[in-house]
Amino acid sequence: MLHVLQRIVQEVNDAETLEGALELIVRRVRRALAVDVCSVYLMRQPPGELVLMATEGLDPRAVGRVRMSPREGVVGLVAERAEPVNLEDAARHRRYLYFPETGEERYRGFLGVPIVQHRRVLGVLVVQQKEPRRFDDEHSAFLVTLAAQLAGPITHAELAGVPARVPIEADSGLPLEGVAGAPGVAIGTAAVAYSGRDLESVPDRPAADVEAEVAAFEAAVARVQEDLHRMKHRSEGVLPSEDRALFDAYGMIVGSEALSGRVVERIRAGQWAPAALRDTIRENAAVFEDMPDPYLRERAQDIRDLGARLLLYLEGGGGQREWPQRTVLVGENVTVGDLADIEPKRLVGVISGQGSASSHVAILARALGVPAVMGAADLPFGRLEGREVVVDGYHGRIFIDPSPQVRQEFERLIAAEAELARGLQTMRGLPAETLDGERVALYVNSGLLAEINVVFQSDADGIGLYRTEFPFIVRDRFPTEEEQVAIYRQVLEAMAPRPVTLRTLDVGGDKPLPYFPVEEENPFLGWRGIRISLDHPEIFMTQVRAMLRASEGLGNLRILLPMISAVREVDEALALIRRARMELSEEGYEIPEPRVGAMIEVPSAVYLCERLARRVDFVSIGTNDLVQYLLAVDRNNPQVAALHSSLHPAVLHALRALTQAAHRVGRKVGVCGEMASDPAGVILLLGLGVDDLSVTLAALPRVKWVVRSFTRAQCAAIVDQALDFEDPEPVRRLLCEALDRAGLGGLVRPGG
């Protein structure tokens, strides 16, 4: 049975259309269970009817014509109850409805199971038998198991929807889910990221005219090199120069002896150019494929991408691609190169099948102010070109060919955001001060050199969290002390005298270093953040020395320690920082003493907060991880994304305990997780007595607006009310009402 189940699910996954998928299901299930009838009904919104979409056994002409409300019929009963209904003689049930189109009076035995996704009934899977019979538990278990696995593929087939034969009034309105990569919403035309033709499908053939083949290949090389050059040029001001150097490196590979030289050699030996290219790319990629290091193995893909691009030109294709006016770049694995291919003014959104919010592409999208959805793994990429898509970068959702209602809703939101942006302009230059005159420090989070100019031009009080992972991730080895000094110095110098909080390396978890593979069953509970740093003092010392050296003569450095879960970790890290400063002083540097803070993002640190705070100068709460660990909800798992809420009562109680503990020992408390960028969250943080907020650059004006619209006492009263609730939803409502009353209703994100 397991084998049959797996095969059906696999085939449904591979089906090209919803219609095909459903027909396959009914055919296979009828055979596997040896029943007279198998049918699928799907819920259509609006008007909320169950429609017969496919059947094997009933009259096929009934497809699309048999419809019922979930309050009618035994099929409706399955949907209404959202549980299996097993009837020995359906005709005798009080809910039985007779549809003459189906010839159904002949079928008495009935077993229906709901198809459910995220608590919503999408449809009903039914088997029927002529004779009265009660289906046994095996049948029921089989259908329940199958239905549970079919919900996903059905939604995707439906959204991919080549129009089905069945007339459908409107699409189901259901979005495809990924994870939020960069905030914002956009409506645009999908353009599938260039992938070129498959080199492996090139046939063998002799070269008809050797010189002509060589010339064609050399022209293709020149065009690819031009492409790379253009990409590099376009990414100026967007990517740090060290990343842009990547394009030069690719250009060199394309023109190298090992690649170009070998292709020409093969052509001269009699092979036609495409096959010569195929074999050479295979040969070059194989060198990397066998490497144990995952980062170097990845380079094999780069080689194949270059090969595909060369082939496209060889075959007379390619050239400057015409991008839609409002391009949503879509791909199984959108790369930085793909992004750089497009003129920035045409790019309105990004959707990638792979990657997370911490992928380079997501970071870049944020830097460009373009919404992105990552990890949308089940998207039917091959069939998206030219279709209209809505990218909801707040919630990680995608709508393909949105219905007029969905489209309208998002157009409204886009207009409201534009309106808001104009309103927010007025915040510039005003102090972040509550209505009762209390100044709140408002910092920004950053981690991208390319962003520093903009941060500098903003009126932020400084950088509250500089994630130092980026320069580590984009290299193929640990950056040297000098390289790090150069990067940190740029940041510290640009912002001086405003403080800059450099966080020590926080890799591991969802941020693996390509050249430092850590194989773990459970990376979020494993070797990450400060744990790696303390186990590798040579890496930590290099980083701390670089931070300290970068601050020479400036005095605006603050060092932040991530993932602290024990007092001992702070003691050890502080000892190493002291040692680094001493070493540097022996080497003749005069380094001002930095302020050092601990991040609170693990439940143990909540309980230890007072002791931790005593040892450091400040504490900074990382709500992204704190919520993840407190609520046991993976922050990157779309399946449980709705549960990752900073308004959960447990989080609020923890935040209260934290602020009180730190204040008891006279330390300032900041929040640098996403909660501080959420207007609703800001009210709570102000009410809890948080001293400073570090927010994403885009959120700076709106957070300031919130700060300037309330008194601390008003916020504290709201917190008192919020602490009485037992769920996040009423807390969210309470806060939205407060924003509304303060005239900030526009800041409330839909469903946020």
Ligand code: PEP
């Ligand atoms: C956090 O966990 O809230 C945080 C700010 O750190 P990061 O998102 O980089 O893990």
Ligand code: MG
């Ligand atoms: Mg964190």
